[in-house]
Amino acid sequence: MNSSYFTLYSNCFLTKGHAGSVILDVHRNRYLPIKNEIAALLENDLTSHTVAQVKATFPDLQEGLDAYLNHFVENEYGFYTEEPQKFPPIDLHYHHPGHLNNAIIAIEGIEQFDYQSLLLELLELGCWHFQLLLLAEQYDATRLDELLSIFETSIARSVDLRFKYDCLTFEQYKALSFPDLRVISTVYGQSAETSHYINAGTVAEKYDNVFLHYVTRALDYQQPESYDESLFYQTLAFYTEAQSHNPGLNKKVCIDPEGNIKNYFTHSASFGNIAKDTVSTVIQGEDFQEKWHISNQQVAKCSACQFRFMCLSYSDLMYQDGTYKKVEDCTFNPFSNTWA
Ligand code: SF4
Known part of the structure; x- marks a missing residue:
């Protein structure tokens, strides 16, 4: 292998930090922490020299380098090749066809605003992913069903319903389903019925295209940010977007229970209100898009x-x-x- 070059697979990206580096694998949705010294070799010396040439330049690395490269090969992050030029990098140009990609709407009462028109407008803007935070203690199942029927045969790719209270019957949750649309329902809090399912170990169920989850923590849409590795995404879409945009805010709109149109619920700035402004106008403003x-x-x-x-x-x-x-x-x- 010494006369060969070593290269990472095109779907494995190296990111160097100040004190550590990672190889991010967007096919297997995983990452591998590595030392900066190894990252520097992968990024520089090993891209233009054979393994033997690199070892000759850094004699202290002889066995250590082999151990690292073999680990990368065994775990399918990289491979040896005589012809590295035949493996060009992936194009990282970011493009999303719609004006929006993601909408989060916090709803106290379905009658409070014209949510039907709002959803239709968001779909018109090319929005694919919806999260509805349903905050009231009670919802009329028929009215809710009417509102959600807007998504049927629409361009929406996912609808994530989050209920602050366990306000529907088990059968009504299950009925919030469309044959061709992924619907996820999450029920927060711990009513008698919820605790029954949790205690029975039935915390996640799947019915056709409905995923029904029960969780015991409270739903707080204004919760301050908490960071941990569960908020790390290793997908090509995320990686390409993150090169030039903020994936948490880009092409996203949040509507709070008072109808305020925001980048995100915890931000102080509001750019309009659905009672008097169209989302189309607000989201196309330079000020709204600045942080995207x-x-x-x-x-x-x-x-x-x-x-x-x-x-x-x-x-x-x-x-x-x-x-x-x-x-x-x-x-x-x-x-x-x-x-x-
Ligand atoms: S917010 Fe994320 S990217 Fe920024 S320093 Fe923290 S972990 Fe790193």
Whole structure:
């Protein structure tokens, strides 16, 4: 293998941070932490020299390098080849065809605003993914069904219903289904009925295209950001978007229970209200879109972090001392490579 080159698979991307690096595999949705010294070799020396040439340049690395490269091969992150030029990199150009991709709507009462027209407008804007946060203690199942019927035969790819209270019967939850649409229902809180299912171990059920989950924690749509590895995404779509955009805010709109149109619920800025403004007009404003384009590369701390192309964050951003900062700071320290 010494006369060969070593290369990572095209679906495996190297991200270097200040104190650590990762190889991010977007096919298997996983990542491998590695040392910066190895990342530097993968990024520089090994792209233009054979393994033997690299070993000759760094004699101290002889066995250590073999161990690393063999580990990458065994775990299918990379391979040896005589012809590295035959494996060009993947095009990382980001494009989403719609004006929006993602809408989160917090609803207290279905009658409070014209939610039917709102959903139709969002679908018109090319929105694919919807999350409806249903906050009232009671909903009329027929009215809810009428509202959700808008998604039937629409362009929506997913509808995520989150109930703050266990307000429908088990059969009514199951009935919120469409043959061709992925619907996820999550019921928060722990009523007698919910606890029955949780205690019976039935915390997630699937009926045709409905996934029904019961969780015991409370639904708080204004909950401050908490960061951990569960918010890391290793998909090609996420990775390409994160090169030039903020995946947590880009092409997203949030409507709070008072009808305010925001980038995200926890942000202080509101750009209009669905009682008097059309979402189409608001989301096309430069001020509304400003933070869509601020990638982690432009955030001082995140630019030093090896997780910057997989980290999902909804935090607001502030411009301070010539750079951007997240209003809700994370607990990872990219300079010491440790979580607080
Ligand atoms: S918020 Fe920034 S520094 Fe924190 S884990 Fe995400 S990318 Fe890294």
